[in-house]
Amino acid sequence: xxxxxxxxxxxxxxxxxxxxxxxxxxxxxxxxxxxxxxxxxxxxxxxxxxxxxxxxxxxxxxxxxxxxxxxxxxxxxxxxxxxxxxxxxxxxxxxxxxxxxxxxxxxxxxxxxxxxxxxxxxxxxxxxxxxxxxxxxxxxxxxxxxxxxxxxxxxxxxxxxxxxxxxxxxxxxxxxxxxxxxxxxxxxxxxxxxxxxxxxxxxxxxxxxxxxxxxxxxxxxxxxxxxxxxxxxxxxxxxxxxxxxxxxxxxxxxxxxxxxxxxxxx
Numbered sequence: 001x002x003x004x005x006x007x008x009x010x011x012x013x014x015x016x017x018x019x020x021x022x023x024x025x026x027x028x029x030x031x032x033x034x035x036x037x038x039x040x041x042x043x044x045x046x047x048x049x050x051x052x053x054x055x056x057x058x059x060x061x062x063x064x065x066x067x068x069x070x071x072x073x074x075x076x077x078x079x080x081x082x083x084x085x086x087x088x089x090x091x092x093x094x095x096x097x098x099x100x101x102x103x104x105x106x107x108x109x110x111x112x113x114x115x116x117x118x119x120x121x122x123x124x125x126x127x128x129x130x131x132x133x134x135x136x137x138x139x140x141x142x143x144x145x146x147x148x149x150x151x152x153x154x155x156x157x158x159x160x161x162x163x164x165x166x167x168x169x170x171x172x173x174x175x176x177x178x179x180x181x182x183x184x185x186x187x188x189x190x191x192x193x194x195x196x197x198x199x200x201x202x203x204x205x206x207x208x209x210x211x212x213x214x215x216x217x218x219x220x221x222x223x224x225x226x227x228x229x230x231x232x233x234x235x236x237x238x239x240x241x242x243x244x245x246x247x248x249x250x251x252x253x254x255x256x257x258x259x260x261x262x263x264x265x266x
Contacts, residue, residue, distance in 0.1 A: 069124025
């Protein structure tokens with residue numbers, strides 16, 4: 001198969017390197033700015049999802065994934081409750097079945113297409129977790145180091161190493177970078193006066209280390225499952241493969257920020 005006009009590897013690197021920077025920039029801003037960014041990222045993810053999973057190119061599946069992600073993000077941002085995304089996820093499964101029922105092509109590969117749509121719905125619903133990080137939930141102190149970890153993970157893919165070595169580096173280097181960055185930024189007062197001091201700086205570093213580890217595992221899994229042998233079928237799938245770890249880490253990071261909010265603030 002031809003890779004297309006754009007080199008998928010460099011397309012993926014450009015997207016994976018730019019999006020974390022944009023997320024970090026929204027950390028101190030109102031929630032609606034992050035919502036606007038996520039709403040843009042969701043259709044970009046959905047448009048290449050079938051190609052990435054080698055599923056049948058189905059506009060209906062792409063539409064269901066896009067509608068699911070946008071709805072979940074808006075509902076979460078308005079209600080300030082990530083739990084609302086669970087309701088959207090449940091309804092999206094029904095929408096996926098309906099999308100398959102209205103097909104008029106004999107429904108070949110029905111199970112594969114249905115599972116592809118549902119798994120895409122899960123990724124974009126997790127992405128709604130970014131919209132649940134409002135001021136007061138330690139969002140800058142988690143988001144900025146995590147965005148740095150995602151950026152480092154993207155840069156690691158340029159190394160000419162074996163797949164196993166790349167996976168090991170992706171699981172270890174980004175978490176360490178996030179942890180050190182979290183501690184240093186807290187110590188210099190970047191996250192506010194409540195984070196200044198040796199103890200609370202170490203606490204921030206520990207939380208960022210955990211968040212970075214989650215991101216590293218997801219990026220490593222993405223490299224193994226979604227970007228086999230550093231090649232994906234075309235630019236659309238390359239964009240999606242870069243955005244999947246960024247969106248998928250939204251839910252876990254929200255949980256870390258909520259559970260460790262008090263710990264972060266000392």
